Amino acid sequence: MSIDKITSDDQLSHSKDVIQENIDQLKKLFPEIVSEGKIDFKTLQQILGEEIEDEEEFYRFTWAGKSQARKEAHKPSTGTLRPCKEESLDWDTTQNLYIEGDNLEVLKLLQKSYSGKIKMIYIDPPYNTGKDFVYKDNYKDNLKNYQEVTGQIDSEGNRLSTNSDSDGRFHSNWLNMMYPRLRLSRNLLKDDGVIFVSIGDDEYDNLKKVMDEIFGEINFISNFIWNCSTGGGIRPKHVNKTHEYLLMYSRDKNSLLQLNAPLSKSATEQYRLSDDFGGLYREKDFVFKNSSTNINQKYFIECPDGELVTPKDGYIYRFIKPTFDEALSENKVVFKKSTNGPLLNNKGEQSGWNIYIKKYLGDGKGSPLSILPKDIVGLYNNGTSLVQNLFDNNRVFENVKSLELIIYLLEMILGEDDVVLDFFSGSSTSAHAVLEFNRRNNKISKFFQVQLPHPTESNTIAYKLGYKNISEIGKERIRRVVEKIKETNPDKSVNMDLGFKVLKLDSSNIKSWDGNPDNLESSLFDSVSNIKSDRSEEDVLYEILLKYGLDLTLPIEERDIQGKKVFNVGMGSLFICLSDDITSKVAEGIGEWKEECDPEVCRVIFKDNGFTDVEKTNSVQILKRFGINEIRSI
Numbered sequence: 001m002s003i004d005k006i007t008s009d010d011q012l013s014h015s016k017d018v019i020q021e022n023i024d025q026l027k028k029l030f031p032e033i034v035s036e037g038k039i040d041f042k043t044l045q046q047i048l049g050e051e052i053e054d055e056e057e058f059y060r061f062t063w064a065g066k067s068q069a070r071k072e073a074h075k076p077s078t079g080t081l082r083p084c085k086e087e088s089l090d091w092d093t094t095q096n097l098y099i100e101g102d103n104l105e106v107l108k109l110l111q112k113s114y115s116g117k118i119k120m121i122y123i124d125p126p127y128n129t130g131k132d133f134v135y136k137d138n139y140k141d142n143l144k145n146y147q148e149v150t151g152q153i154d155s156e157g158n159r160l161s162t163n164s165d166s167d168g169r170f171h172s173n174w175l176n177m178m179y180p181r182l183r184l185s186r187n188l189l190k191d192d193g194v195i196f197v198s199i200g201d202d203e204y205d206n207l208k209k210v211m212d213e214i215f216g217e218i219n220f221i222s223n224f225i226w227n228c229s230t231g232g233g234i235r236p237k238h239v240n241k242t243h244e245y246l247l248m249y250s251r252d253k254n255s256l257l258q259l260n261a262p263l264s265k266s267a268t269e270q271y272r273l274s275d276d277f278g279g280l281y282r283e284k285d286f287v288f289k290n291s292s293t294n295i296n297q298k299y300f301i302e303c304p305d306g307e308l309v310t311p312k313d314g315y316i317y318r319f320i321k322p323t324f325d326e327a328l329s330e331n332k333v334v335f336k337k338s339t340n341g342p343l344l345n346n347k348g349e350q351s352g353w354n355i356y357i358k359k360y361l362g363d364g365k366g367s368p369l370s371i372l373p374k375d376i377v378g379l380y381n382n383g384t385s386l387v388q389n390l391f392d393n394n395r396v397f398e399n400v401k402s403l404e405l406i407i408y409l410l411e412m413i414l415g416e417d418d419v420v421l422d423f424f425s426g427s428s429t430s431a432h433a434v435l436e437f438n439r440r441n442n443k444i445s446k447f448f449q450v451q452l453p454h455p456t457e458s459n460t461i462a463y464k465l466g467y468k469n470i471s472e473i474g475k476e477r478i479r480r481v482v483e484k485i486k487e488t489n490p491d492k493s494v495n496m497d498l499g500f501k502v503l504k505l506d507s508s509n510i511k512s513w514d515g516n517p518d519n520l521e522s523s524l525f526d527s528v529s530n531i532k533s534d535r536s537e538e539d540v541l542y543e544i545l546l547k548y549g550l551d552l553t554l555p556i557e558e559r560d561i562q563g564k565k566v567f568n569v570g571m572g573s574l575f576i577c578l579s580d581d582i583t584s585k586v587a588e589g590i591g592e593w594k595e596e597c598d599p600e601v602c603r604v605i606f607k608d609n610g611f612t613d614v615e616k617t618n619s620v621q622i623l624k625r626f627g628i629n630e631i632r633s634i
């Protein structure tokens with residue numbers, strides 16, 4: 001009896017193959033286009049008939065390198081995410097993730113585990129002002145490129161340079177960076193999920209077009225305007241820019257529910273009256289100017305002294321009669337004496353009354369405003385000084401987004417227990433916002449942060465304080481926020497998830513899975529062990545989770561069985577033992593542990609050379625006896 005080996009050809013050794021999935025979808029939709037397993041494009045064209053655009057000139061958005069960027073989004077990653085317990089908080093229990101790495105590779109790696117699972121994505125990419133660093137992907141070998149960019153290995157080229165506006169491909173470079181990332185991020189969203197992207201004037205128009213293409217024009221929700229500064233500073237020659245944008249798209253507009261956001265302070269202040277039924281309220285005109293002749297909203301109402309009133313010409317009531325009667329019975333109608341109101345009595349004379357309706361403050365929420373309420377969301381200054389205070393008055397990061405701005409977005413979208421992803425996380429404002437949102441509202445949403453360990457410049461305060469890259473700043477901010485919550489809210493903090501798991505992007509742990517073509521020669525000599533010598537069992541464990549598409553925050557238990565380390569992932573859904581000299585007694589122990597957990601499905605993975613042939617055969621038989629049929633080796 002043998003164990004199937006997971007080879008480099010196996011689907012499991014790659015991140016999700018998006019192209020294949022799309023082809024499968026096409027085949028399902030149009031079975032007639034499949035000929036000997038291949039797509040017959042001509043037949044597809046015939047089926048689509050008039051829907052095919054065959055004019056030379058038609059409306060489209062393109063740039064230098066677009067088709068390559070599209071291909072890049074579909075190429076699987078052969079890298080992995082390596083756990084880093086030392087830098088994490090509450091490793092065993094937390095469901096928050098902090099991932100260090102280039103976000104393109106990371107997004108590819110997350111496809112299997114998190115497709116359709118993320119409720120909200122917020123990103124704040126480089127705005128391409130001509131002065132900022134824009135990551136240049138190297139399609140041939142993006143993992144090596146990543147190690148060069150982050151200074152992990154020597155580089156000949158100067159990859160940390162900024163994208164200068166004198167570069168002939170200035171906008172194309174930025175779009176080539178953004179396109180595959182946005183494309184992959186869409187797959188991760190739930191049907192009722194949304195993405196917000198912060199942007200400035202430089203790339204607003206390109207971003208809008210590229211988002212329309214990727215998310216669909218139909219899923220555009222809003223272009224929010226954030227009044228982010230008060231101006232000031234040196235007087236510009238032309239216009240003092242005091243705002244920027246936030247584009248919002250849904251994955252599927254039909255699935256997106258009613259949006260609610262906190263009312264601005266100036267709006268809340270209007271609710272000054274109060275009653276025992278609904279609390280704070282304001283009085284709103286029940287009769288308003290409208291030239292409609294709709295008789296449903298013009299009827300007689302009896303006032304407290306018996307006078308019958310109806311709207312003058314050019315005015316109507318807010319509600320039809322049944323709705324008014326209901327409001328009246330609920331004590332929501334207010335009659336006030338007035339000598340010049342918009343009502344006439346039944347003799348056609350000026351009435352002595354006006355009518356108002358009570359509008360309750362309720363939960364203090366209303367529809368979000370596309371010009372974000374200034375008194376709630378704050379300015380850049382608020383974000384920057386908040387972080388400065390957290391870091392003992394040291395300005396370790398510039399242009400931090402305002403915490404309240406991100407909380408306003410979270411208020412619109414989050415339910416009880418959702419995941420918020422930010423893959424340009426900088427100083428971790430969105431992680432801070434999720435923690436603060438949970439604290440205020442007693443919710444349990446989670447954050448996933450992705451940030452390039454981009455080296456800090458040696459002349460910066462951050463560098464001098466020992467933060468050698470931006471991820472260090474991001475992780476430290478979360479630690480400091482957590483400390484503060486524990487200090488100021490000891491009672492609440494015990495029920496909050498105040499930890500985060502750190503994972504770092506790297507090449508595969510398994511030699512034959514390593515996508516680096518330069519390693520091909522040497523890997524021929526590595527048959528002794530398939531796992532790279534500098535990698536731990538935990539490293540391999542996380543790679544297997546990614547490749548199997550399991551949640552990286554599943555509970556993982558560890559037991560010693562007959563002197564061998566065995567991991568139990570997700571209460572018995574996957575057992576992994578990567579030790580040498582495994583005996584059938586270990587298999588017996590795994591079988592018994594599986595019985596304890598009683599999972600719906602159970603899989604077991606060993607190291608290929610971890611057994612002798614006899615022990616392998618016996619182990620497989622034992623596991624099958626326990627009802628475990630999926631047994632693989634690497």
Ligand SMILES: C[S@@+](CC[C@H](N)C(=O)[O-])C[C@H]1O[C@@H](n2cnc3c(N)ncnc32)[C@H](O)[C@@H]1O
Nearest residue numbers: 102103124135400401424426427429451452454
């Ligand atoms: C504008 S900042 C985000 C600031 C953040 N919203 C805040 O409030 O602190 C953009 C961040 O994206 C990071 N970044 C740029 N390219 C990246 C890439 N390819 N992968 C991951 N992070 C990247 C940069 O290092 C920078 O920290």
